[in-house]
Amino acid sequence: MKNDIPVYDISTFEEYKNAGILVSRFGHYSKQYLHLHSAHRHSFYHMVCFTKGSGSQTIDFKNYPVLPGMIYFMTPGQVHSWAFESEVEGYIINFSENYFKSFLYNPLYLENFSFFDEHSGDAVLVLPELTMEKVVSLFEEILHEGKEARPFDADLVRLLMLNIFIQVSRGLSLKQQPQTNSYNQTLLKSFKRLIETNFIELRFPKQYAALLYITPNHLNALCNDLLGISAGQLIRDRVILEAKRLLINMELSIAEISDKLAFSDPSYFIKFFKKHVGSTPDKFRKQDK
Template sequence: MSKALIPTYDICSLAMGMPASEDILVARFSDYLAAHRDIHFPHRHSFYHLAFFTAGGGSHTIDFERFPVKAGQLYFMVPGQVHSWFFEGNIEGYVMNVSAGFFNAFLQDPAYVERFPFFSGVSAEGVVQLPKAAVPAVMALFESMLKEMAGTAIYSLDMLRLLVLEMFIQVSRGNRKELAKQEPPHNYVLLRNFRKLVDQHYMQLRLPKEYAALLYVTPNYLNAFCRHMLGKSAGEIIRDRILLEAKRLLINVDMTIAAIAYQLNFADNSYFTKFFKKYAGVTPEEFRKNIS
């Protein structure tokens, strides 16, 4: 595959011969891999993507962070994340592709799914190792989803919505850290809103005080809050988002370093190179060479 462009897949393009749906696909992982043999190369999705491994090994890279694949592991990815994998042994498990709007027929809050901690868009937070005792229940839910996908029973999409939400809730209940259990709900709302604002405005707004104003809190409060929730300052979170986008753009070899610096709103190419090397440890050119 040429790295001139990272492919972005929609659900219909990965339909595997099933009835085309713009909203959901559930399949066994071995069938999914057999139908899409080149999909291990770096790519993005326009939908939420979930991989659940029950056997096999190897590695899975999400936004340039590599994770070892283990049985009982789930990977939750949000639209736009770049990922690739290298598997070892016979991979078994399940895969789910689901659109952001799939639940809108059920839920009044269109952002409901974003409340789950594994859909933060931060790679490490989207990797969940299930306790061994929890694996059979999650497998049973996936098996029920496969039956609904294959059948033509009335209300099959509604039943799928229920099964998917039940799985999200069970996984979330079983894998929240003890500290997270003690946090009041409004803290998660503030954190989610801050991350969403950063994702929307990181090219233009670079200072914590600019986001604090949008959130109606003081800069000192925002920094203290981020350190409490994530162990990082607000400035680090903004910086990390800029760095992530720079890495995503550097995969596209049709863009010059100068063009990337301009797109990310750096004053000049030299400033961008200094920024990237300081926080990534290599120059943009070296990073591009290492991933080619």
């Protein structure tokens, strides 16, 4: 079996101390792990705050500038690459999926932060100046805690990280209208979780509606109201994203990718991809080289 896109686990990094977390100044990290500049996946959460430098980065095939005062968040499985135009400085934290689960009563607590939802559009943010000052101070405290072993240092690092999440979320919430229906938001999150674990096998809204104990019409109305797209479109978008992630691995044939995505035959996969992306899988692959 040929390999997919390179997937890097947090335990492959030298600074990893079997605690599920890596914290570093970004300049050092970027120079030490040059292979991370090309397209790769993470099996962990990833957070970077830039304080200096310029360039661009790609997250799941969307391009973003690199700017001082910018922070971005990634969840496990996303595809990422960098292209810097000048020396870049800042902070980086990688942490495992289980890092907070033994610490927080609610194992889904991180879902309260929209920037950990890859569909929200909040994963790449330019922070207000005051928020940036607070966040930089918190990063410095985290780095200080990692210099030597002290009682409860791991717990304090978790608290400082949660403080970063809250500070960023508060700054973000000032620009957004408050959500009025928490039930609908919870239902949408449940739908997205189901898509993430079942999009290979389940392709129709009615299948997910049955798992959520609601009608297909209810599910579709929910997605249209909160996201402006249909439930079917959300499912298709996830299938297309996975297809793109697989296509950048030149070792996989179109037929193998079609099989991985459970299409009945490669020709149907090609038609599906061209209809929704606007180019054939082969053309997309060549353009992304």
